[in-house]
Amino acid sequence: MGMTKSLWVVIIVSIVILGGMTWLLIATPAPSENGTAAEPFTSENVNVSSPLPSSAVPSTFTVTGEARGWYFEASFPFEVLDQNGARVGVSYVTAQSDWMTADFVPFIGEISVGNYSGPAMLVLHKDNPSGLPEHDDSVSFPIIIQ
Numbered sequence: 001m002g003m004t005k006s007l008w009v010v011i012i013v014s015i016v017i018l019g020g021m022t023w024l025l026i027a028t029p030a031p032s033e034n035g036t037a038a039e040p041f042t043s044e045n046v047n048v049s050s051p052l053p054s055s056a057v058p059s060t061f062t063v064t065g066e067a068r069g070w071y072f073e074a075s076f077p078f079e080v081l082d083q084n085g086a087r088v089g090v091s092y093v094t095a096q097s098d099w100m101t102a103d104f105v106p107f108i109g110e111i112s113v114g115n116y117s118g119p120a121m122l123v124l125h126k127d128n129p130s131g132l133p134e135h136d137d138s139v140s141f142p143i144i145i146q
Contacts (some may be wrong), residue, residue, distance in 0.1 A: 043139045045069055046124055047104065053141040060112040063093060063122070067107055070137070071099040072127035080113050080145070081121040088120065088145075089113035117145045 038055065041048040048065035051057045063078060070076045080089040093109030113120070119142065126137035 040065075041139070041141050045126075045137070046139050048122075048124070048139075048141070051122070051143050054143065056144045056146050058146055059114065059117065060110065063107075063109045063111065063124075065093075065107060066104040067093075067124075068102060068104045070124075070126040071095050071105065071107075072129050074099045075109075076107075076125060076127035078109060078111065078122065078124040080111060080116075080143075081123060082116055083119045085121075088116040093124070113145055120145050 038052045040050075041053050046065065046067045048063065050064045051061060067076070074095040075092045077090065077092045079087050079091075082088045089111045091109050091111040093107040096106040096108060099105050121140050122143050123138055123140040126135070128135045128137075
């Protein structure tokens with residue numbers, strides 16, 4: 001009788017282990033081209049859903065996400081810098097709903113970087129009409145211009 005009980009324990013433990021391994025395979029995000037999981041960019045006040053960090057984008061692309069407290073007159077600026085830090089494109093995103101709130105507000109904006117291709121940095125800037133440095137804020141992450 002003891003051997004049958006041991007066999008059942010082994011079977012149950014095997015099922016639990018296989019179930020856990022299956023869950024890990026399903027729950028783990030697929031790797032991106034650079035071998036890491038492709039995740040949207042998130043920070044305290046800005047979440048960018050597209051493009052994803054380190055992703056390849058065409059020379060004209062759309063930036064989407066949500067932000068709180070960064071808008072002035074329903075927009076804020078963003079830019080693309082080349083691998084040497086030189087600006088290759090500048091544009092702005094526009095709020096897609098009431099921007100005068102403490103909540104996250106969706107945004108969308110389009111940018112064209114002209115003749116540049118290669119590694120770049122997408123930089124979003126909090127709109128700061130006062131010009132005071134204590135109100136400046138920005139977030140950035142790498143992208144690749146095709």
